Amino acid sequence: MSLRLNVDGIKADMISIISDIKDSGQQIQSMLMQFDESLCNIIVTDMNFDTRETTILNGIEQDSALHIFSTVSYKKDQDSKEAFRRPGIIQCKPTLKHILKPELQRYQSIKARAIATNKRLIDEIKGDKNIIKELWQESCSMLSLKQAFRQLHFVETNLSYAGLSIVKKPVVQSLTKSQAIALLYDKLDSVLGTKAEEKIKQQIAKFKGTSESRFRFRLARRGAPRPVLNIRSVEGVNKQLMASMPVFVFTDNFVKVGMPKIRNRVRKSRSDCKVVLNENKGTELILLPASSENRFHAANRQNNK
DSSP: OHHHHHHHHHHHHHHHHHHHHHHHHHHHHHHHHHSOTTTEEEEEEEEOTTTOOEEEOOHHHHHHHGGGGTOOBOOTTOOGGGOOOOOEEEEEOGGGHHHHHHHHHHHHHHHHHHHHHHHHHHHHHTTOHHHHHHHHHHHTTTBOHHHHHOOOOEEEOOEEEEEEEEEOOOEEEEEOHHHHHHHHHHHHHHHTTSTHHHHHHHHHHHHHTSOTTTEEEEEEEOOOOEEEEEEEETTOOEEEEEOSSOEEEEOSSOOOEEOOOOOSSOOOOOTTTEEEEETTTTEEEEEEEGGGHHHHHHHHHHHTO
């Protein structure tokens, strides 16, 4: 009975949060419509995260894209992975801070409430994600959880550079030598009788001959693409912010915004230190000399730029 009462209370919180997100988001949109371009420069994009092709939206399309601040409901059959994303940057003169900043702070606090409520629900329901999703969806027609929890960022700095890009941060798991070899044997079973069989056998022999004190074994899975905003201040301070929704920057000087470069070629990796376990999932087994581990992570950061 107490669980039922707790859930009812959480659902009431959800309805309040959703209403507040919509209200605050609409307030932000309304403010942006009133500002002259000399005071507020809006760049909102439609970005293909696979090809990196990017279109800057204007006019009615831009106005529609700005609904990202207040949109939290989706079609009945839509998955939360299809959450609305409109990468961008809104450069504002510092004179607008006293108008915009209080509402931006309010919006951030509402999103923080959404995250806290979801955590509370996880504790109450013992982590059953299906029940959690159903409760959110009962509160708002097929709510996209990613959209409800997505954070809005704003910074105060004088810009010297701003550019949008896409990162794919890999998910990396440490393995023991025996675990890595076991995965290779699983891979061998799936390629028996094919051209890849001999290569996997060679990799197994190589992994068996390595020392755990000199090498590290890692299982890496390709991360989902995420839009980010890279900025540099006139003082030379660099910052990277998630930009699934436009980032607000209060700056004296507006800068031209760089767009993601379309890649015509894929960077080749060393075949002697990586074994692709699942092409579709982007899962790789990685063998690294202990001294190279920091260089591996640095290379991944560079590749994600």
